[in-house]
Amino acid sequence: METLGKLAVLAEGAKYDVSCSSSGSAGRRGAVGSTSLGGICHSWSDDGRCISLLKVLFSNDCVFDCAYCVNRRSADIPRATFTPRELADLTIQMYRRNYIEGLFLSSAVVGSPDDTMVQLVRTAKILREEHRFGGYIHAKAIPGASPSLLGTLGLLADRMSVNIELPSETSLRALAPQKSRDSILRPMAFIGGTIEERRKWRKSGRSGPAFVPAGQSTQLMVGASPENDFTILRLSEGLYRSFGLKRVYYSAYIPVAENPLLPAPATKPPMLREHRLYQADWLLRFYGFKAEEVLSPQQPNLDEALDPKTGWALAHPDFFPVDVNRASCEEILRVPGIGVRSARRILSARRGHLLDGDDLTKLGVVMKRARFFISCKSAAFPAFPAGGDLRRLLASPPPGKDNLRQLRLEF
Numbered sequence: 001m002e003t004l005g006k007l008a009v010l011a012e013g014a015k016y017d018v019s020c021s022s023s024g025s026a027g028r029r030g031a032v033g034s035t036s037l038g039g040i041c042h043s044w045s046d047d048g049r050c051i052s053l054l055k056v057l058f059s060n061d062c063v064f065d066c067a068y069c070v071n072r073r074s075a076d077i078p079r080a081t082f083t084p085r086e087l088a089d090l091t092i093q094m095y096r097r098n099y100i101e102g103l104f105l106s107s108a109v110v111g112s113p114d115d116t117m118v119q120l121v122r123t124a125k126i127l128r129e130e131h132r133f134g135g136y137i138h139a140k141a142i143p144g145a146s147p148s149l150l151g152t153l154g155l156l157a158d159r160m161s162v163n164i165e166l167p168s169e170t171s172l173r174a175l176a177p178q179k180s181r182d183s184i185l186r187p188m189a190f191i192g193g194t195i196e197e198r199r200k201w202r203k204s205g206r207s208g209p210a211f212v213p214a215g216q217s218t219q220l221m222v223g224a225s226p227e228n229d230f231t232i233l234r235l236s237e238g239l240y241r242s243f244g245l246k247r248v249y250y251s252a253y254i255p256v257a258e259n260p261l262l263p264a265p266a267t268k269p270p271m272l273r274e275h276r277l278y279q280a281d282w283l284l285r286f287y288g289f290k291a292e293e294v295l296s297p298q299q300p301n302l303d304e305a306l307d308p309k310t311g312w313a314l315a316h317p318d319f320f321p322v323d324v325n326r327a328s329c330e331e332i333l334r335v336p337g338i339g340v341r342s343a344r345r346i347l348s349a350r351r352g353h354l355l356d357g358d359d360l361t362k363l364g365v366v367m368k369r370a371r372f373f374i375s376c377k378s379a380a381f382p383a384f385p386a387g388g389d390l391r392r393l394l395a396s397p398p399p400g401k402d403n404l405r406q407l408r409l410e411f
């Protein structure tokens, strides 16, 4: 098969990985500017820039048979495998034509995890050392890969990720029997430990080559297995804490296989659930919440009608109103309608004078939500109303609840 034929097959095989924003978008295939067929996706670099990446598998010829995966060994699909030189040359050609700014390098398991890692390392080495490619590389580590290969790939990549996919050992055993919790967490621990080691080196004034400078991430599938949101959120919290992950990506499962253990092929992907999990994840990372505050064994799933922060506020009326002129940053961050940036602005602005409602609006506070939960200078906000009424008032299903999909701008 020629390189472009392989590209079509292997870009298709990579599209279910959601570590970039435009994954899974059908786009307008065949039209001028359409990037879906060529496997071009968009992601964000560490400094917040949007970057275009060539997202392909090195191979989709998998020896594993994960029931939820389009590339599983038992699937009847066209198979292809690049050579390291083919993929490196393709990447550099697309880079020189300005189609892409980087590479999202992943693979099915060809032979064994270490055999596959050797091929990924070779590809990255040709790019970095022969082509002197300085662009962004996000490399997937293969579950079960040995530390020495992870260490070599980590010196060549900007970001690495090991996908967890299923949130429990039980589901792994049922749906991905060739993988184990240990084979996934060990590489993750190695990458996280080495990143931390390098950070300490730099702090102590020692130099050394950068190792995975943009950090590591992972992907969790939502809706393929029966775990609730509480289990998923607690897992994410543990991953952030134990391995210093930059990001957990949640991926609404798109049924691709008939299997009694999986949702039926006609089942719609749980996009709204995915959206709420991202919001809850945001609370863990930036708002000082713990998973146990957002959910509990008694209430193990996120309310689809409310964003999780509003849900927490409605369940804790005793916490409010928060006096924005006196409260701590942590307390202000608990108010629905006040984000991290607005909270910082409030702390800075209130040094000069007591803030009133107009000041808060100017500082970016969404008053139509926040006004139920705050007090401030000379403002007569409604008292905290009875739960049911306020809940109705604040319910905010994202637009297109029934057909939630990737944002696309039409020009």
Ligand code: SF4
Pocket: 062, 063, 064, 065, 066, 069, 070, 071, 072, 073, 107, 108, 109, 176
């Ligand atoms: S190892 Fe990866 S590519 Fe292979 S079947 Fe499992 S999920 Fe799919």
